[in-house]
Each structure stands twice: as C-alpha cells, then as structure tokens.
Amino acid sequence: MVSGEMSVSGITSKPLPIPGSPKPGIGYFIREWWGSYPITQLAVLIGLIGIFWLMGSNMVHTMHRLGIQPGFAFLSQSANFAIGESLIAYSPSDTFGRAAFVGLLNTGAIAVSGCILATLLGVSLGIARLSGNMLLSGLVRWYIEIIRNTPLLLQLFFWSAVTHALPPPRQAFNPLGILYLSNRGVSIPAFRLHELSLVTLAILVVCIAALFAFYKVRSKRSVRHGIIEFSAMGLLAVLGFGLAFRLSGASVALELPLLRGFNIAGGFNLTPEFAALLIGLVVNSSATIAEIIRSGIQSVPSGQWESARSLGLQPGRIMRLVILPQALRVIVPLMTSSYLDLTKNSSLAVAIGFPDLVSVLNTTANQSGQALEALAIIVVSYLAINLSVSTIMNKYNKRIEQRGFLPR
Amino acid sequence: MTALFYTGSVRPASSAHWQKWRDGLFGTRLNIFITLATAGFLLWTIPPLFRWILLDATWTGSAKDCAASTGACWAFIGAKIRFILFALYPPELDWRPALTIGLIALLLVITGTPRFWSRHLVLLWIGTVVTVWILMAGTLIGPSVPTGRWGGLALTLLISVVGFACAFPIAVLLALARRSKMAGLRTVSIIFIEVVRGVPMIAILYVAMLLVPMMLPGLSPDAFVRAQIGLTLFVSAYLAEVVRAGLQSVADGQAEAAASLGFGYWTTLRLIILPQALRSVIPALVNLAIGILLNSTLIAVIGIFDLLNAAKNAANDPVWLGFYDESYVFVGVIYFALCYSASRYSLWLERHLRAAK
Numbered sequence: 001m002v003s004g005e006m007s008v009s010g011i012t013s014k015p016l017p018i019p020g021s022p023k024p025g026i027g028y029f030i031r032e033w034w035g036s037y038p039i040t041q042l043a044v045l046i047g048l049i050g051i052f053w054l055m056g057s058n059m060v061h062t063m064h065r066l067g068i069q070p071g072f073a074f075l076s077q078s079a080n081f082a083i084g085e086s087l088i089a090y091s092p093s094d095t096f097g098r099a100a101f102v103g104l105l106n107t108g109a110i111a112v113s114g115c116i117l118a119t120l121l122g123v124s125l126g127i128a129r130l131s132g133n134m135l136l137s138g139l140v141r142w143y144i145e146i147i148r149n150t151p152l153l154l155q156l157f158f159w160s161a162v163t164h165a166l167p168p169p170r171q172a173f174n175p176l177g178i179l180y181l182s183n184r185g186v187s188i189p190a191f192r193l194h195e196l197s198l199v200t201l202a203i204l205v206v207c208i209a210a211l212f213a214f215y216k217v218r219s220k221r222s223v224r225h226g227i228i229e230f231s232a233m234g235l236l237a238v239l240g241f242g243l244a245f246r247l248s249g250a251s252v253a254l255e256l257p258l259l260r261g262f263n264i265a266g267g268f269n270l271t272p273e274f275a276a277l278l279i280g281l282v283v284n285s286s287a288t289i290a291e292i293i294r295s296g297i298q299s300v301p302s303g304q305w306e307s308a309r310s311l312g313l314q315p316g317r318i319m320r321l322v323i324l325p326q327a328l329r330v331i332v333p334l335m336t337s338s339y340l341d342l343t344k345n346s347s348l349a350v351a352i353g354f355p356d357l358v359s360v361l362n363t364t365a366n367q368s369g370q371a372l373e374a375l376a377i378i379v380v381s382y383l384a385i386n387l388s389v390s391t392i393m394n395k396y397n398k399r400i401e402q403r404g405f406l407p408r
Numbered sequence: 409m410t411a412l413f414y415t416g417s418v419r420p421a422s423s424a425h426w427q428k429w430r431d432g433l434f435g436t437r438l439n440i441f442i443t444l445a446t447a448g449f450l451l452w453t454i455p456p457l458f459r460w461i462l463l464d465a466t467w468t469g470s471a472k473d474c475a476a477s478t479g480a481c482w483a484f485i486g487a488k489i490r491f492i493l494f495a496l497y498p499p500e501l502d503w504r505p506a507l508t509i510g511l512i513a514l515l516l517v518i519t520g521t522p523r524f525w526s527r528h529l530v531l532l533w534i535g536t537v538v539t540v541w542i543l544m545a546g547t548l549i550g551p552s553v554p555t556g557r558w559g560g561l562a563l564t565l566l567i568s569v570v571g572f573a574c575a576f577p578i579a580v581l582l583a584l585a586r587r588s589k590m591a592g593l594r595t596v597s598i599i600f601i602e603v604v605r606g607v608p609m610i611a612i613l614y615v616a617m618l619l620v621p622m623m624l625p626g627l628s629p630d631a632f633v634r635a636q637i638g639l640t641l642f643v644s645a646y647l648a649e650v651v652r653a654g655l656q657s658v659a660d661g662q663a664e665a666a667a668s669l670g671f672g673y674w675t676t677l678r679l680i681i682l683p684q685a686l687r688s689v690i691p692a693l694v695n696l697a698i699g700i701l702l703n704s705t706l707i708a709v710i711g712i713f714d715l716l717n718a719a720k721n722a723a724n725d726p727v728w729l730g731f732y733d734e735s736y737v738f739v740g741v742i743y744f745a746l747c748y749s750a751s752r753y754s755l756w757l758e759r760h761l762r763a764a765k
Binding site for chain 2: 033034035036037041042044045048055056058059061062063131132133134135136139145146148149150151152153154157158161344345347348350351358362365371372375378379382383386387
C-alpha cells in the first residue's frame with residue numbers, strides 16, 4: 001500500500017531489488033559503464049593508440065637522426081638566448097628550464113593584470129552601454145562593434161605600432177603629471193618598500209588573519225554586511241597596516257616617475273611590448289565583458305525592477321540587492337570563459353615580440369630542437385592554468401547561485 | 409470635429425521622436441553633463457581623424473607625394489591592392505583567386521538564404537570547396553600553382569570556408585560520441601575537445617608546423633595544408649560543443665517516436681534529430697563562423713600570407729615603405745565589413761526563425 005502510493009506520486013525512482021536475486025557484481029557495473037559495441041570501441045581505442053605510437057616512434061627516430069636526445073634533460077642545459085624582460089633574474093647562461101619559468105611568469109603577469117583591468121574597463125563600459133544617455137550608449141556600442149569585428153592580431157599590431165611610435169623620453173607625453181608615455185615604454189607610479197623586515201611581514205600576516213576572522217564571525221551572525229561594517233573593517237585594516245610599519249621601522253613610499261637627463265627614472269616601467277600587449281588584450285576583452293554585463297543585467301525581468309521600486313527601494317539598493325544577485329548568475333560563467341580567453345590570447349605575444357611562455361618555448365624549440373618537449377610544456381601549462389581558473393570561478397559561482405531566493 | 413482631436417492633446421509622431429532624443433540627451437542634470445563630456449571627447453578625436461582620412465589624404469601619385477602630405481596615403485592602397493587581395497599568386501593568373509572570392513561569396517549568400525535550406529546545400533558545399541581548391545591549385549586547367557604562393561583575401565576566405573566545412577562532420581561525430589553511452593568513445597571525445605579548447609590556437613599551429621614533419625618524415629604535407637588541418641581540428645572542438653548544445657535541445661520524445669516507427673540510429677539522426685538540432689543553433693554557428701574568420705589571422709604568425717600578413721608585407725615594400733596605418737585600416741575595414749554584416753545577419757535570422765516558429 002505504502003510503496004504503491006509512493007510510486008504513483010513519483011517519489012521512488014530506484015527499481016526495488018527482486019528478493020532472492022544475486023547482487024550485481026563489479027563486472028556488471030563495468031559493462032554498464034562501457035556501453036554497447038564493446039569490441040568495436042576497443043578496436044577504435046587500440047587503433048588510435050597505434051597511430052599515436054607510430055607517430056611517436058617516428059618522432060623519436062627523427063630526433064635520433066638529427067642527433068637530439070628525447071626527454072626533458074635539455075631543460076638543465078644553458079639556454080644561450082636573451083629574454084627581453086623578466087620578473088626574476090635571468091641571463092643567457094641560465095638554463096632552458098629557467099627561461100621557460102621566466103616565460104610562465106610573464107604570461108602570469110599579463111594574464112592577471114589583464115583580467116583585472118579588463119574587468120574594470122568592461123564593467124564601466126557595460127554600465128555606459130546601458131545608460132539612458134543616447135550619445136554615450138551609442139558611442140560605446142560602436143566601440144564594442146569595432147573591437148569585436150576586427151581580428152585581435154590586427155589590434156595588437158596597431159597598439160604595438162602606437163607604443164613604438166611614441167616620442168623619445170624628453171618629449172614624452174605626461175598626462176596627469178604622473179604617467180610618462182614614451183618610446184621606452186609606459187612609466188607609472190610605484191610603491192617602494194624600504195627596510196622591510198620579517199617582523200613587518202609577521203605583523204601584517206597577523207593583521208590579515210584578524211581581519212579574516214572578524215569577517216567570518218560577522219558573516220555568521222548577520223546575513224548581510226552593512227556599509228558601516230565595511231567602513232569599520234577598512235579603517236581597522238589601515239590602522240593595523242600603519243601600526244605594522246611604525247613598529248618595525250619599515251616605510252612605504254609612493255615613487256613617481258621623473259624625467260632625468262635623457263631617460264625617465266623612478267616609478268615602474270612597462271616596456272613598449274608589454275604595454276602594447278596589455279592594452280590590446282584589455283581593450284579586446286573589455287568589449288566582450290561589456291556585452292556580458294549588459295546581457296546579464298538585461299536578463300533580469302523588468303518586473304523585478306518594478307516590484308523593487310514599488311517596495312520603495314532606492315535605485316542603488318535595487319541594483320545591489322535585487323538585480324545584481326540575479327544578474328551575476330548569468331554573468332559569472334561567461335566571465336570565466338572570458339578570462340580564459342584572455343589568458344589564451346596572451347599567446348599572441350609572440351607576434352609583437354613580448355617573451356611570454358609560448359614565445360620563449362618557441363625559441364627554445366628552435367634553439368635546442370626539442371620541439372615535442374617544448375610543446376608538451378605549453379599544452380600542460382595552459383591546461384593547468386585553465387583548470388585552476390575554472391575551479392576558482394566555479395567555487396565563486398556556487399556561492400553566487402546560493403545567494404538568490406527566487407526560483408529560476 | 410476632427411480638428412478638435414489634433415489640438416495639443418496628441419503629439420504628431422515626429423514630435424514624439426524629438427521628445428525621445430531630448431530626454432535621452434538632456435533629460436536630467438547628470439545626463440546633460442554626460443552628453444557634454446561625450447560630445448567634448450568626440451570633438452577632440454573625430455576632427456583630426458576626419459582630416460587624416462579625407463581632407464589631408466593623398467589619393468593618387470607616388471610615395472613621394474604621400475610623404476609631402478600629413479594625411480593618409482590612399483595612393484598606396486591603389487598601388488598595392490592586388491598584393492593585399494592576392495599576395496604572391498602569379499599576376500597573370502589573377503582571375504583564379506578573383507573567381508575563388510566570387511564563388512565563396514556566392515556560396516555564403518546561398519547558404520544564408522533560408523529559402524535554399526535543404527540537403528542539397530551539403531552537395532553545394534562539397535562541390536564549391538573542391539572546385540575552389542582545384543581552381544587555386546590549377547590541377548586540371550593548366551599551370552599549377554604551389555600552395556606556398558597562395559595568399560591574400562582569397563587565402564583567408566578559402567582557409568576559413570574549408571576549415572568550417574571539414575570541421576563540420578568531425579564536430580558532429582565528436583558531439584555524438586560525447587553524448588553517447590559508450591564510455592570508450594565518450595572519453596576519447598571529451599579528452600580531444602577539452603584539450604583543444606584548453607590550449608591557444610597558436611600551440612596547435614606550432615604542432616602542425618614543428619611536430620608533424622618530424623612525425624611523418626617524407627610524407628608530411630606542405631605548410632599551408634598543415635595549417636589548414638590545424639585550423640580544422642581547432643574549429644572542430646568548438647563546433648562540437650555548439651552541435652552538442654543543439655542535440656541537447658531536441659526533446660527525447662523525437663528519438664523515441666522515430667524508434668517506434670522503426671527508424672534505425674543513423675536514419676533517425678539524419679532525418680529527425682540533426683535537422684532540428686542544427687536549426688536551433690544557427691545563430692551560434694554564425695558567431696562561430698565569425699570567430700573562425702577572425703582567428704584565421706593567426707596563421708600570419710607562422711608565416712603564411714593571409715590577408716593580414718599580406719597587408720603587413722605590402723608596407724614592407726622598399727618603394728612604399730612604412731604605410732602600415734593605411735594598410736591596417738584597409739584590411740581592418742574588410743574584416744569589419746565581413747564580420748559586422750555576418751553578425752547583423754545573425755540577429756536578423758534569430759528574429760526570422762522566431763517568427764517562423
């Protein structure tokens with residue numbers, strides 16, 4: 001009676017085991033998983049493996065004929081080529097392995113700074129695109145159309161030409177008095193830390209841990225953080241950091257770039273190639289991100305706006321409390337793929353002379369003849385980057401999905 | 409009596425239009441500020457650009473005339489347009505790449521017209537692709553031209569169209585394998601799709617350029633064919649995901665109904681599933697086609713003379729050295745015209761398909 005009722009209402013979905021029948025063994029599950037046509041499938045797999053094996057053995061044969069030893073031992077040999085820019089110390093006498101690491105760091109630098117800047121620019125453009133002002137939204141629309149309908153490589157050639165055609169340092173453009181744009185690159189203000197000690201770092205770590213704990217405790221107590229709470233946290237952070245520097249005798253100074261003689265000294269200098277690649281990638285992704293933001297916000301039904309307004313919410317709070325939580329569900333997965341695209345597109349650096357991972361490993365392949373190993377490193381690095389970015393973004397996406405209360 | 413209705417209460421249409429513009433530009437104080445700032449920005453950027461493109465430009469003459477003026481040198485485009493469109497193709501055989509461009513344009517127009525959608529399109533695509541390839545190579549009709557001398561707009565259109573056409577069957581098979589219950593095939597398909605989508609296209613082109621000659625010593629096809637295969641495999645992974653989305657959109661009942669009528673797997677697929685699945689992803693297919701055209705420029709990195717590389721090299725000519733801006737603007741306009749019209753077409757098609765439902 002009970003089981004009959006349940007199956008009618010559709011609650012039980014599992015078929016009940018027949019009494020007395022033997023339990024299905026492990027072989028049953030494997031056969032079920034493998035599916036139909038087991039022999040044909042196996043033949044296809046063996047055929048594919050055979051093709052790869054044949055190509056691989058050909059490869060090894062060719063390498064022996066050319067006098068190249070297959071394997072990754074070459075990574076500890078001296079690279080003998082210079083790299084234009086590097087975040088760590090590097091000279092041509094260093095190893096191929098270190099050269100590849102320099103390339104990986106350069107790719108990381110361009111990808112991280114590119115994603116942050118592209119998000120800032122893209123979100124601003126997306127909001128401008130939605131603005132009621134017809135002139136502004138029309139202008140942004142054409143910006144997006146032009147960027148999205150021309151090849152990225154063409155845009156990179158353009159930005160590369162622009163950064164190389166800038167005047168020499170003595171006639172450098174100096175917008176706002178803090179930036180220098182010259183043919184030696186872009187100089188931006190930098191923070192310089194003086195007399196940084198382990199004590200400073202220790203106090204900083206304690207401060208960050210305390211802030212994190214405070215945040216965790218508060219978010220357990222209340223669902224929503226008020227603006228006052230956020231300001232209090234900011235104030236605490238500033239006080240803690242100030243205290244850390246005061247106690248340990250370290251100091252931090254803002255260093256502006258300055259024209260001295262024939263060159264620009266001080267600040268942080270981006271080479272023309274880095275600047276061109278960064279600007280090109282940021283501009284290109286910002287157009288995509290602007291469209292993502294627009295479609296995300298427009299995906300929220302207009303009834304949500306109307307009912308929020310009828311509840312008497314202010315426009316800013318409608319956006320923050322009603323629209324954004326729903327729009328983010330559409331936005332976040334698309335942003336993930338946009339970040340991954342930016343990272344992959346940074347490999348076009350090779351066309352404008354910036355030494356990213358692909359560019360360095362291409363040189364490595366030409367210098368050492370170890371093309372297979374170099375390409376294997378490229379593929380594995382990009383797959384690892386992809387996997388880690390999508391894992392982080394998927395975690396964030398889970399949290400976003402749980403925030404809303406409305407059924408989809 | 410009728411005159412009464414027109415007095416003031418109802419605005420004529422033109423006035424309502426005017427009202428919309430006035431609210432859109434000067435509705436609130438913030439709006440006025442935004443309008444003025446945007447207008448200031450436009451006044452700052454547009455006039456110099458306009459002067460460079462039109463007023464100060466040199467339309468005819470030689471490189472010396474161009475050097476004397478401050479505007480754009482469109483005379484350069486006039487002198488170099490053959491190179492940009494056909495690149496290194498033998499000049500006496502120019503009609504072949506020209507006919508190639510024409511045939512591909514015709515193919516795209518026919519494919520884009522819903523009235524011609526039928527299974528004959530498949531034959532048309534196969535026929536055109538084969539014809540165009542034979543025409544460029546000159547296999548049957550006289551002096552044959554090696555692929556190393558193909559180039560320009562003809563090559564860009566050829567590699568994109570052939571890439572799309574050849575990727576399609578591969579993509580359909582990959583999508584079916586990924587959705588099938590056969591674990592062996594499913595795993596192979598998932599690994600291929602995710603690896604190809606996870607790495608930059610440049611890496612795949614390097615595999616085609618550097619590794620294939622070492623893997624197939626003596627048998628390796630020439631550089632253009634290898635690039636074409638690399639592009640095709642790259643596209644097929646993305647296309648497979650689009651097709652898979654289409655397959656998912658077809659209700660299970662369709663396959664069940666076909667099975668109950670006694671249709672086999674392939675017949676069901678050909679007559680019932682694929683027509684519905686592909687129809688539902690047509691806008692995504694158009695967007696992917698735009699992406700292929702834009703991504704085909706990457707073959708310039710491995711030294712093939714596509715449209716972008718031809719434009720770059722046109723400005724390397726010692727007689728016309730350094731007119732990169734004009735060259736890039738010219739090909740930029742070509743790419744924009746092709747892609748923008750395709751994206752407008754995609755929007756129109758979406759509306760058309762929704763209305764047809």
